[in-house]
Amino acid sequence: MTYRQRLSLFILIDSAIVLTAIFISHLLVRGTINTSSWFYIVSALTILFSHHLFSFKFKLYKKAWEYASVGELIIILKTASASILTASIFQGVLLNEIFIRRLSVTGLLLVLFIGGSRFFWRIYRDLYLTRLTYNKRTLIIGAGSAGIMVARQLLKNKVSGLQPVGFIDDDFKKHHLDILGIPVIGGVNKIESVVMELQIENIVIAIPSLSKKELNIIFQECAKTSAKTQILPMLEDLMTGKLSVNQFRDVQVEDLLGREPVVLNNDRISEDITNKIVLVTGAGGSIGSEICRQIAKFNPERLVLLGHGENSIYSIEMELKERFRNTNIEFIPVIAEIQDAKKMMSVMETFQPHVVYHAAAHKHVPLMERNPEEAVKNNMIGTWNVANAASWHGVNTFVMISSDKAVNPTSVMGATKRLAEMIVQNMDESSNTKFVAVRFGNVLGSRGSVIPLFKKQIEKGGPVTVTHPDMVRYFMTIPEASRLVIQAGALAQGGEIFVLDMGEPVKIVDLAKNLIKLSGYSIDEIGIEYTGTRPGEKLYEELLKDDEVGEHQVHPKIYVGKTSELYISEIEEIIGTFPGMEKEELRDRLLALANNRVASSPLISISV
Structure with missing residues (x-):
C-alpha cells in the first residue's frame, strides 16, 4: 500500500470514528439525539476538522503502527485534547455556551476508539500474523x-x-x-x-x-x-x-581466552613505520602475513614481503594490494631463502629497510625432533644471516619472533629458538641496529596449531585427539601476536626479550571441549581420545621463570630487562660441526647449551 492510499484510509477511518464518538457522547449524556440540530452539526464539523488538522500537525498519520508504543499513545492524547479544546472555543464563540460533559465524553471516546484502532493492528500482527x-x-x-x-x-x-x-x-x-x-x-x-x-x-x-x-x-x-x-x-x-x-x-574460541586483547601505542609505532621501508621475513606464514596486514595500516612507504613459498607470498601480495589499494604503499614480493647469506645481504642492500620483522622459522615441535639439522639451518643460521645483513646495512630495528618454548626448552625447536635469541642479543652488543626478540605462546588459528586440527577432526565426526588430559598451553590470537611484535619494535632499546602476559594457561582438553560445543555438537557425539605426549613436548609451557620478571615497566603490563651471558662461541661451534653429527648428539648439544643459558640469565618480561 502506498503512502497516499494509506493516508486516505486513515482519514476515512478517523472520520467515521470521530462522528461515531460524537454520536455516542450525545446519546450517553442526553439520552436522545437530533442529528439535524445546529448544535450537533457545528460540534461535529468542528471536531472533525480539528482532528484532521492536529493529526497532520502531530504526524499521527505518519506513524508505523506495527511498532506503536507509549509515544504514539501520547500523540493520540494530544490530538484528541487539541480537537476538543478547539471545539469548546467554537461552541463558546458561536453558541455562547460550552457543553463540557458532552465534549469530555467525546474526547475520551476519541482516545479509546482511535488508540484502539491503531493498537489493534500491532496486537493482531504480534499475536496472529507472525505467530x-x-x-x-x-x-x-x-x-x-x-x-x-x-x-x-x-x-x-x-x-x-x-x-x-x-x-x-x-x-x-x-x-x-x-x-x-x-x-x-x-x-x-x-x-x-x-x-x-x-x-x-x-x-x-x-x-x-x-x-x-x-x-x-x-x-x-x-x-x-x-x-x-x-x-x-x-x-x-x-x-x-x-x-x-x-x-x-x-x-569464537578467541572470545574465551580469559583476558583482554593487546592495546597498541599507535603514536610510537607510527614513528617507526609511517613513510618508512619495512621488511618482513616469512611474510607468507600465518604470523608473518598478519604482521604485514597490521603494518600496512600505518602507511609505510614500502613493505617488502620476503618468503621462500611463492604461492603464499603471491597470496598475501594480492590481498594487501586489494585491501590497501587507496594508499600509496608499495608492496614488493621477494622469493628468497634465509639460509642463503649472500641473498640476504643483497636484499638488505637493495631495499635498505628501516625495520625488519623476522618471522621466518620452523616451529613444528615433533617435526623438528625428527629433523634437528633443519631446525639449526632455519632457526639459527637463517636468523644469523638475516640479522648480520640487517646490521651490515644499517637497519634501525630488528625484531625476531621467538617462542615460549625457548624457556627451559625440552625440544629441538625450543632450543634453537633460545639460541637464536642469543644470536640477536649478541648482535645488539656490537651493532648500531637495535636487536630485540618477542616471545609468545601458541597462536590460535596459525598453521600447525591445534585449532585447525580439531576443526578437521570435528568435521569428520571425531574423535578429537588430545595428547594428555593435563596438558596446558598459553594462547593468543594471530592479530594479538602480530601487534605485540610491532609494539616491541617501537619500544626497542636493544637487547630485550619481550614476553606477553597471556593470562591463565588453558587446558588443551578444555579447548577441545569448547570447540566441540561451539561447533554445535556434544562431547559424547564427537568424543575425545588421548594419544600420549609426543617427543619434545612438555605438559606445560613457561613464559618466564620467577627470577626473570623485571620491575621496570615501559608499556602497560610490559616489563623489560637484559641477559648477561651469551654462548656465542659454543653456538658457532655447533653451526660449524652439526652436519657431521648424529641426530641424537645434535639434539643433546642443542638442549644442553640452551638450558644452561636460560638457567643462568635474568630475562625480560612483557605482559600486554
Missing part, C-alpha cells in the same frame, strides 16, 4: 539495556525465528520481574536448570561490557546445556550499521 514464524525458544543473558534491546527486536522481527522466553541476570533486584512481558528468572548459576525447564534451544549473550574472563565463565555454564550459544555483535558494528542487533554471531 507461526517462531521456532526457537531463546534465553537472553543480560537484562540490561542491550538485553532489552535484543528482546524488543526479536519480538518485533519474528522472522528471525527466535522467541525470547526468559532473561538471566545476576542483578537480584531484577529477579522475578517481567521486562516486555518476559520474566527475569535468575542468575548465571541457573542457566543449566532454566534451559532444561523452559526447553531452551538458543542462548543469546547480550552484555557488551563483558570482559573475556566473564564471558568465559558464562559460556562454560552455557556449555553444560544442549542449547546453541550466540553473542551480541560488537557495539562498534552496531553503531556503524555493519550489523543489526538481531544479527548474532557465534561465540
Whole structure:
C-alpha cells in the first residue's frame, strides 16, 4: 500500500470514528439525539476538522503502527485534547455556551476508539500474523539495556525465528520481574536448570561490557546445556550499521581466552613505520602475513614481503594490494631463502629497510625432533644471516619472533629458538641496529596449531585427539601476536626479550571441549581420545621463570630487562660441526647449551 492510499484510509477511518464518538457522547449524556440540530452539526464539523488538522500537525498519520508504543499513545492524547479544546472555543464563540460533559465524553471516546484502532493492528500482527514464524525458544543473558534491546527486536522481527522466553541476570533486584512481558528468572548459576525447564534451544549473550574472563565463565555454564550459544555483535558494528542487533554471531574460541586483547601505542609505532621501508621475513606464514596486514595500516612507504613459498607470498601480495589499494604503499614480493647469506645481504642492500620483522622459522615441535639439522639451518643460521645483513646495512630495528618454548626448552625447536635469541642479543652488543626478540605462546588459528586440527577432526565426526588430559598451553590470537611484535619494535632499546602476559594457561582438553560445543555438537557425539605426549613436548609451557620478571615497566603490563651471558662461541661451534653429527648428539648439544643459558640469565618480561 502506498503512502497516499494509506493516508486516505486513515482519514476515512478517523472520520467515521470521530462522528461515531460524537454520536455516542450525545446519546450517553442526553439520552436522545437530533442529528439535524445546529448544535450537533457545528460540534461535529468542528471536531472533525480539528482532528484532521492536529493529526497532520502531530504526524499521527505518519506513524508505523506495527511498532506503536507509549509515544504514539501520547500523540493520540494530544490530538484528541487539541480537537476538543478547539471545539469548546467554537461552541463558546458561536453558541455562547460550552457543553463540557458532552465534549469530555467525546474526547475520551476519541482516545479509546482511535488508540484502539491503531493498537489493534500491532496486537493482531504480534499475536496472529507472525505467530507461526517462531521456532526457537531463546534465553537472553543480560537484562540490561542491550538485553532489552535484543528482546524488543526479536519480538518485533519474528522472522528471525527466535522467541525470547526468559532473561538471566545476576542483578537480584531484577529477579522475578517481567521486562516486555518476559520474566527475569535468575542468575548465571541457573542457566543449566532454566534451559532444561523452559526447553531452551538458543542462548543469546547480550552484555557488551563483558570482559573475556566473564564471558568465559558464562559460556562454560552455557556449555553444560544442549542449547546453541550466540553473542551480541560488537557495539562498534552496531553503531556503524555493519550489523543489526538481531544479527548474532557465534561465540569464537578467541572470545574465551580469559583476558583482554593487546592495546597498541599507535603514536610510537607510527614513528617507526609511517613513510618508512619495512621488511618482513616469512611474510607468507600465518604470523608473518598478519604482521604485514597490521603494518600496512600505518602507511609505510614500502613493505617488502620476503618468503621462500611463492604461492603464499603471491597470496598475501594480492590481498594487501586489494585491501590497501587507496594508499600509496608499495608492496614488493621477494622469493628468497634465509639460509642463503649472500641473498640476504643483497636484499638488505637493495631495499635498505628501516625495520625488519623476522618471522621466518620452523616451529613444528615433533617435526623438528625428527629433523634437528633443519631446525639449526632455519632457526639459527637463517636468523644469523638475516640479522648480520640487517646490521651490515644499517637497519634501525630488528625484531625476531621467538617462542615460549625457548624457556627451559625440552625440544629441538625450543632450543634453537633460545639460541637464536642469543644470536640477536649478541648482535645488539656490537651493532648500531637495535636487536630485540618477542616471545609468545601458541597462536590460535596459525598453521600447525591445534585449532585447525580439531576443526578437521570435528568435521569428520571425531574423535578429537588430545595428547594428555593435563596438558596446558598459553594462547593468543594471530592479530594479538602480530601487534605485540610491532609494539616491541617501537619500544626497542636493544637487547630485550619481550614476553606477553597471556593470562591463565588453558587446558588443551578444555579447548577441545569448547570447540566441540561451539561447533554445535556434544562431547559424547564427537568424543575425545588421548594419544600420549609426543617427543619434545612438555605438559606445560613457561613464559618466564620467577627470577626473570623485571620491575621496570615501559608499556602497560610490559616489563623489560637484559641477559648477561651469551654462548656465542659454543653456538658457532655447533653451526660449524652439526652436519657431521648424529641426530641424537645434535639434539643433546642443542638442549644442553640452551638450558644452561636460560638457567643462568635474568630475562625480560612483557605482559600486554
